[in-house]
Amino acid sequence: MNKSTKIYIAGHRGMVGSAVWRALEREGHTNLIGKTSKELDLRDQNKVLDFIEHERPEIIIDAAAKVGGILANNDNPYPFLMENLQIQNNLIDAAHKLDVSKFIFLGSSCIYPKYAAQPLKEEYLLTDSLEPTNQWYAIAKIAGVKACEAIRKQYDKDFVSLMPTNLYGPNDNFDLQSSHVLPAMIRKFHEAKENNHAPVMLWGSGTPMREFLHVDDLAEAVLFAVESNLPEHLYNVGMGTDITIKMLAETIQKTVGHQGEIHWDSTKPDGTPRKLMDSSKLEQLGWKYKIDLEEGILRTYGWYLKN
Template structure:
């Protein structure tokens, strides 16, 4: 990519897309195309094709997606599979038809089997059953990854894919009904502190192990891959480090300054017991994360306090 290359970031207002825009701008890229959902409905094929025909982007970061935590995925599976498949199909096909130079598709490590060996290597994809609570989202993301591979294989399109681990940071979704564990806990602890509540409830046993990547690190890895990687196989993006949900809750409690108790609701689902990415491939390409978990939680909480209403 050149500094004046026409770059379309799909989903530029979300957690992932906004971080990619920040990263591109910090590196001096000046010709970034953005469209809000109101301006361009990516589930509408005709609208997407018209946009690509008029704008002719050279590079595409496909970060737009319908996302959510266990509750949202479990409650609205039809919405998750339909909307994500439509977005992916429309953008990837338009990128092919209008001869985009390169496209990066962003998936998620939830594409891997629930009981995949740990840490999870890229080749473990489709080697076992998926986690039922986010199966719809995972199937959509697998389809997008495969679509990029097949367009590359059949037509020679330079479409690549990456699978980030659990992300957090500025512009995250802090809604308690459909957010991921990190932003949900940040909001719970903050509101408990403000309202002088005696305890905070954490879903599940606290035993599952999770890996967390600060979203600005993820964005840096995405731009790095766009600039340096052309392979057919997808690439994991993560830290290669993990923490239990209990440890995470205790870290957030300390950062927020909540002095009450932690209560674990064991009637709520835990989800996948462990999900750690093998980032050997990413490291071999020359990229490593910079922001450690404690620092990332502090940055995210600061953003939440300053921006969330």
Template sequence: MNTPIGYEPLTPHASPLTATAKIFVAGHRGLVGSAVERRLRAEGYTNLVLRTRKELDLLDYAAVAAFFERERPEVVIDAAARVGGIHANNTYPADFIRDNLFVQNNLIDNAWRFGARKLVFLGSSCIYPKHAPQPMKEEHLLTGPLEPTNEWYAIAKIAGIKMCQAYRKQHGFDAISLMPTNLYGPGDNFNLESSHVLPALIRKFHEAKLAGASAVTVWGTGTPRREFLHVDDMAAATVFLAANYSDSEIVNVGVGEDVSIRELAELVRDAVGFTGELEFDTTKPDGTPRKLLDVTRLHGLGWKASIPLAEGIRSTYDWFLQHQADFRT
């Protein structure tokens, strides 16, 4: 098929994100997808198409094609992905590369084929080389080896970026790619086996506080530096860029500031109210030494993050307390 059904190329100044546009948020029950849904509704977008995993298996090309043929969404926001921390990436590398490739391929191809006017692909800062210059600029992509502990996920996301660029180049499809830094907030994964560092620390400090423990053990040396963006800020940036950005170049989405893992642990300890000590297990991997995004392009487009890290951690802990019955495992 050379021409997608119902596709009309955008004029340079036309945004498909209108008040009545039919918007499909893939992965709307996840950390990012749920925040995007909240943001869209808050901004008055009500014509949303949402499907749970049981209702639509994004790994199934035929099912995804049938869905797009039936619903014909005008805007697609791809917030669906298999995600996890160092342990999960190291343990299930085949699952991470396979599932993410299948999901993004199915969404991008069928969004184009069935006339979507915009697709927003959400990648990750882990696409950049392990020893990329800091802060990492968009042009640092594919300039060096990846971090081995998450290369499977990173390669899948790089493939998604290139697929968006290829469909734009060959078909004129308005697909944009956003690269968020480390995200956290309401709806996060607090399972200690598969979570990222910030929610894992929240749960560990909370359980240590309840147990009256004298110390909490943190993986690694505590020296690596990480940047953290509240998921509600990420959602705001996603909606803003969906409406205002159309180009093949990727856009970093972050705050432009980072903290050490030790500093992060201290912030979480304060938010939780744990009074014990920190201990660092140096036999565990640190991962990439530093991951800080250059957000010059994002700021130049007119958007900046607004939620300070300490405030975001406190509100995330409050959310955790309200939902902790869901985190028994």
């Protein structure tokens, strides 16, 4: 493909979108466009349609979403469902109506059933019930996957969905009310270290297993999808290994240099017991992660300290 192909990255300021932008630039792509949420409200169907019609990108990467951890999802079910549906539907429909040649939809591993067999395969989608705390977000993302699949099936267009595992890295959200587990732990351990190595209180039992992927590795998967014609509509993107939340906490504690105690609040929810993804479909085509978890946490803590 041509390096001057016009590519629109929705959500280019977020953790995922900014990583995708960096990866494309590094590969020599020169015609990238992005709009902040103030410049373009992706929830407004007419504005999205006008923007795509005016700009005429050849590729759209949808990295825009309303996201958050267990607490944010549980407390705000309606916006997590409705705003995500609005954002993706407007982008997918405009891309279809205006004949955008490639659309890459980014979702999340939470689309899979709560008690699905591990590791999670793409075909497990819609085979059982979801994790209740983030079902609203999951249902929106499932609708996006199905919309891309339907367009691919009916119109033979190159619309593909990538489902990453838990992501972390530069430009992550470190707000304790709305962040995911890894950045929240980095902040908690750092602030406790600054406070004379005070004890750190963490949610749940520490027993759930989680898989984590550095956002730059996801960006490489998006780049791979941009430059390839992938034969199927849905691909998992992960490392293929997971650790307990307790082990994650100990790894972050060591990286940060916190020497106090860790306390677990077992009255708080654990979420899904395990979420390990089978990413072999994408790996067989030629993509594989490069950044291991310890190295990734070290880089992310370095970014946090600078920012």
